[in-house]
Amino acid sequence: MAATKLQTTRKLRGYKAADVIRQLIVRAEQLNVPVMSPVSLKTKLSEWENGHSAVSEPYQKLFRDIYGRTNEELGFPPELEDDDAAELRARLAVARSVDAETIDRFRKQVDDARHVDRKYGGVILLDQLRSLIRQLEQLLGYSTVHEHRAALSRVLTEASTLAGWISLDRNAIVQAWNHYERAKSAAREADDTPALAHATAEQAFVLVDLGESAQAAEQLTHARSIGQGAVPALLQAWLAAAYGEGLAVVGQRDYALRAFDDAMDGLPTDPVDPALPFLFLGDSHLDRWRGNALARLGDPDAIQQLADALPRLPAAFVRAKVGMLVDLAYAHAAADDRDGALRYSREARRLGMQIKSDRHLRRLQGLILPGSALP
Numbered sequence: 001m002a003a004t005k006l007q008t009t010r011k012l013r014g015y016k017a018a019d020v021i022r023q024l025i026v027r028a029e030q031l032n033v034p035v036m037s038p039v040s041l042k043t044k045l046s047e048w049e050n051g052h053s054a055v056s057e058p059y060q061k062l063f064r065d066i067y068g069r070t071n072e073e074l075g076f077p078p079e080l081e082d083d084d085a086a087e088l089r090a091r092l093a094v095a096r097s098v099d100a101e102t103i104d105r106f107r108k109q110v111d112d113a114r115h116v117d118r119k120y121g122g123v124i125l126l127d128q129l130r131s132l133i134r135q136l137e138q139l140l141g142y143s144t145v146h147e148h149r150a151a152l153s154r155v156l157t158e159a160s161t162l163a164g165w166i167s168l169d170r171n172a173i174v175q176a177w178n179h180y181e182r183a184k185s186a187a188r189e190a191d192d193t194p195a196l197a198h199a200t201a202e203q204a205f206v207l208v209d210l211g212e213s214a215q216a217a218e219q220l221t222h223a224r225s226i227g228q229g230a231v232p233a234l235l236q237a238w239l240a241a242a243y244g245e246g247l248a249v250v251g252q253r254d255y256a257l258r259a260f261d262d263a264m265d266g267l268p269t270d271p272v273d274p275a276l277p278f279l280f281l282g283d284s285h286l287d288r289w290r291g292n293a294l295a296r297l298g299d300p301d302a303i304q305q306l307a308d309a310l311p312r313l314p315a316a317f318v319r320a321k322v323g324m325l326v327d328l329a330y331a332h333a334a335a336d337d338r339d340g341a342l343r344y345s346r347e348a349r350r351l352g353m354q355i356k357s358d359r360h361l362r363r364l365q366g367l368i369l370p371g372s373a374l375p
Contacts, residue, residue, distance in 0.1 A: 121355030
């Protein structure tokens with residue numbers, strides 16, 4: 001018997017029957033559509049593929065979704081245009097149901113995730129954020145109300161930027177890059193210059209971790225130019241500091257420190273902006289950032305800078321503390337202080353393992369203690 005189009009499509013895609021059954025069940029759950037058990041589906045799939053029984057709805061739709069093929073390509077009867085139109089109308093109606101309260105709830109989810117991340121790390125957050133991002137993208141894809149599109153895009157930018165930062169902390173480099181690309185696109189959709197400048201700058205640190213230092217410095221220069229005269233003072237200061245780190249990475253000490261001076265000079269008296277809940281430059285944050293740059297430069301002043309800032313770091317910023325401890329380990333190693341480097345590296349490793357900060361733990365692997373190879 002000749003193979004059916006349904007069977008041929010599966011084989012062309014390189015799927016086993018078990019793969020198809022699993023995907024059918026997952027897609028059905030996403031659409032809240034009841035389907036047969038895996039055992040029954042295994043029997044039914046064989047019947048469908050061998051032409052012993054016809055594929056009924058909703059299984060036709062499930063196959064269309066998982067294979068990305070039309071009814072004709074799968075050997076099913078032609079789709080009814082009315083069904084497609086009804087589905088589109090339903091999705092448009094869901095998108096129209098979005099209101100200010102709904103958007104506030106989405107924004108609160110991102111803010112809650114932000115608080116959990118900085119204290120406990122992002123191990124459990126990425127899946128949650130990815131689900132939220134998919135939901136926002138789906139609503140945005142069918143929203144026709146301009147103000148709703150702009151508001152959804154702003155939340156999508158924040159969710160994607162946070163997901164990018166957490167992915168970077170987990171050493172998921174490609175995933176981090178893609179999250180930032182989505183964040184920049186959503187910021188452009190919202191015509192939100194501050195969000196675009198922030199996402200562009202944060203994405204540069206993916207390049208830093210890749211060792212693409214020159215490209216990172218160029219992107220941070222571009223991010224700062226995006227925000228020049230177009231963003232709040234707090235973000236202007238943050239962009240200056242980010243630019244300073246980029247210059248430190250490429251070894252331009254004087255220009256890097258001048259950028260941090262610009263950040264300090266431009267820092268508002270009240271370094272808190274409700275419109276920028278993802279920025280922290282008050283307390284010891286800007287000081288620790290400057291200390292990080294000095295440590296990257298191998299400057300002996302890094303030790304005092306970081307030691308002064310560490311006790312002033314708010315307790316909730318656990319991952320930031322891990323970063324400071326790593327910086328202190330490097331700074332003491334550069335000063336030929338083995339005991340100090342070892343002390344801070346051990347504390348950083350303990351705390352880094354506690355919150356699963358793969359990025360900082362990887363940095364520790366590159367630390368060479370005076371008089372030995374690795375701690």
